[in-house]
Amino acid sequence: MDTVLISGGTGLIGTHLTAKLKEKGYNVALLSRNPVQKADLQIYHWDPGKSEIDSGAISDSDYIIHLAGVNIGERRWTRERRKLILESRVKSGDLLLRSVTGNSNKLKVFISASAVGYYGAVTSDKIFYEEDPPWGDFLGETCRKWEESADRFEENGIRTIKIRTGVVLSSHEGVLAKMIIPVKMGFGSAIGNGNQYMPWIHVEDLCNIYIKAIEDVKMRGAYNAVAPDHRTNKEFTKCLAQILGQPFWFPNIPSFAFRMLFGEMSDILLKGSRVSSGKIISAGYNFKFPDLENALNNLFQ
Numbered sequence: 001m002d003t004v005l006i007s008g009g010t011g012l013i014g015t016h017l018t019a020k021l022k023e024k025g026y027n028v029a030l031l032s033r034n035p036v037q038k039a040d041l042q043i044y045h046w047d048p049g050k051s052e053i054d055s056g057a058i059s060d061s062d063y064i065i066h067l068a069g070v071n072i073g074e075r076r077w078t079r080e081r082r083k084l085i086l087e088s089r090v091k092s093g094d095l096l097l098r099s100v101t102g103n104s105n106k107l108k109v110f111i112s113a114s115a116v117g118y119y120g121a122v123t124s125d126k127i128f129y130e131e132d133p134p135w136g137d138f139l140g141e142t143c144r145k146w147e148e149s150a151d152r153f154e155e156n157g158i159r160t161i162k163i164r165t166g167v168v169l170s171s172h173e174g175v176l177a178k179m180i181i182p183v184k185m186g187f188g189s190a191i192g193n194g195n196q197y198m199p200w201i202h203v204e205d206l207c208n209i210y211i212k213a214i215e216d217v218k219m220r221g222a223y224n225a226v227a228p229d230h231r232t233n234k235e236f237t238k239c240l241a242q243i244l245g246q247p248f249w250f251p252n253i254p255s256f257a258f259r260m261l262f263g264e265m266s267d268i269l270l271k272g273s274r275v276s277s278g279k280i281i282s283a284g285y286n287f288k289f290p291d292l293e294n295a296l297n298n299l300f301q
């Protein structure tokens, strides 16, 4: 049975992915800074800040999925926080590469998370594709360096895939869990001018894309993991309010309130690019939840 090692596998995506991989018959092991042993799961310790990693983690693995990284939406982006956001992704990836190249085990595939932030936060109707260059803002630069560190696996002869992920929809965690609070209280309304796109993906589709990346030997390079149904923040919030049987209000929540509270981090809510899912569909992936109504109904039924 092949083993998949997931860095940062204790988080939102990792938890769902672990369950899905096990369902498919894979052995799963996690890398965590705070390993809490579980009966049915091997959890190895690592500390990328100190370049420490349990050597057994790498020698037993056929595939690595690199999800580790400080959450970008938790705190204001101070200079210190920006450094941590970048380094927690790049230095941890570099540590994985050093461990893989210093090990006799032949890793089959390296898959790294990335984000649609690669294309910047640009409110327009332009659709961004994988071949577009990275944007020059903080998230664009972070994703560029994050992906460059993943590319070093490819340079070492290991098939490498980068999954540029949109907002992951899951019922109890992540962005959606925060968005439903005002909506459930009956105060749902768009943010800023509401025209910013919100590329999204149901967590189950995202896990299936990771599994396809493991199994489909033709997949290499960057793929956008976003549903084909492009929605603006206004359309998204309106749909969410409808599904939850709540009113949708005008006017919108003004931008300055978010800017005062969150500083530059508010860009992830107030601006947003429109992103294509064409490449992953052409690679043969069939979305289980291609449209927003079905995705939200599934999560909140």
Ligand SMILES: NC(=O)c1ccc[n+]([C@@H]2O[C@H](COP(=O)([O-])OP(=O)(O)OC[C@H]3O[C@@H](n4cnc5c(N)ncnc54)[C@H](OP(=O)(O)O)[C@@H]3O)[C@@H](O)[C@H]2O)c1
Pocket (backbone or CB within 6 Å): 007, 008, 009, 010, 011, 012, 013, 014, 031, 032, 033, 034, 048, 067, 068, 069, 070, 071, 072, 088, 092, 113, 114, 115, 116, 165, 166, 167, 168, 169, 174, 175
């Ligand atoms: N969720 C989304 O909507 C979304 C969208 C686009 C991209 N992504 C990307 O996908 C990846 C996984 O997302 P997620 O939502 O599952 O994230 P998450 O729930 O925040 O989990 C990330 C995991 O990374 C580890 N981590 C945190 N700080 C770290 C540090 N300083 N050094 C090393 N590891 C650290 C933690 O594991 P331990 O505490 O066990 O070490 C944590 O469980 C992230 O890189 C994220 O940026 C997520």
